[in-house]
Amino acid sequence: MSKKILNISYECAHPSCWVFCKKGVLKLEEPEFKALSSANGGGKGTFKSPPGACRLGFSQTFKVTGIENVEERGGDEGWAEEAAAEGNNPLLDLVEEHKEVLKKLDAIESQVRKRDVEGLWVTTASVENDIILHSIKKEEEVLFPIVEKKIPMGEALVGIMKEDHREFIAILQGFRCGLQDGDILDGLVTTLIVNLRNHISKEDEEFLPMIDAHLDREEKDRVFEAMKKIEKEHVRLTPGDREKKGLSPLSEDRRRMDAEIMALKSITSKGGEACCH
Ligand SMILES: [Fe+2]
Ligand SMILES: [Fe+2]
Secondary structure, eight states: OEEEEEEEEEEEOOTTOOSTTSEEEEEEEHHHHHHHHHHTTTOTTEEEOOTTSSTTSOOOEEEEEEEEEEEEEEOHHHHHHHHHHTSOOHHHHHHHHHHHHHHHHHHHHHHHHTTOHHHHHHHHHHHHHHIIIIIIIIIIIIIHHHHHHHSTTHHHHHHHHHHHHHHHHHHHHHHHHHHHTTOOOHHHHHHHHHHHHHHHHHIIIIIHHHHHHHOOHHHHHHHHHHHHHHHHHOOOOOOOOTGGGOSOHHHHHHHHHHHHHHHHHHHTSTTSSOOOO
16 A cells, blocks of 8 residues: 655744744655644645644644655555564554554653643653553563574664664653653753654664565564463552652752852853843
């Protein structure tokens, strides 16, 4: 089954938009683009920004400034349908788990809009748990060693994926430190959402279908069993009581940085002390 992909150049129509997503190019499937256009009232030449496109997390009207590079490409549904027909497939299980993570990212986006610190505390702990179980234990411990052995350029691909995983954990932990201090760090959470969505689509559309094509039945069974065992033995990460935890270890760093900024303002201002009013 093939899908029509559109490269859409856009400009944010919000009059006071100043961030660097104001102009850009989005790669969208044609049905998704049509749905976003009609969600915006079918206004000619405009569409509703897809989740994650506005870096401030809002749903904006984007004005189309060009549609280019219309291309056809094989969809991952074709791979998934064939793979499902052959029995237990650990790679398809990973695709299903990605769908659950994508739902949680949508929930995080809406909690950020509502400034729901407690909700974010719970949802981000659940995503952190998923990253440890899915990415670190199932992918890195079970799947990647076999990828390094069986796939040309496997080591390089695994290196890229592992780097992504570490970045997610670092961002998540930083964001959760902010929550612990009662702050929602918008820049961090937006980066996390965009990067995690990109990582998942890279795995679903390119990485997992390629691995599927290189593994035989016996190898897939082995990976499937090992992943099930890991899942059974996994002790779920719980969010803990946010308020009882007190201030995060980063709160002191932030206070120190604020003091340094004040000092730099002072020494770079003519007439000594910079005015803080
Ligand atoms: Fe994954
Ligand atoms: Fe991954």
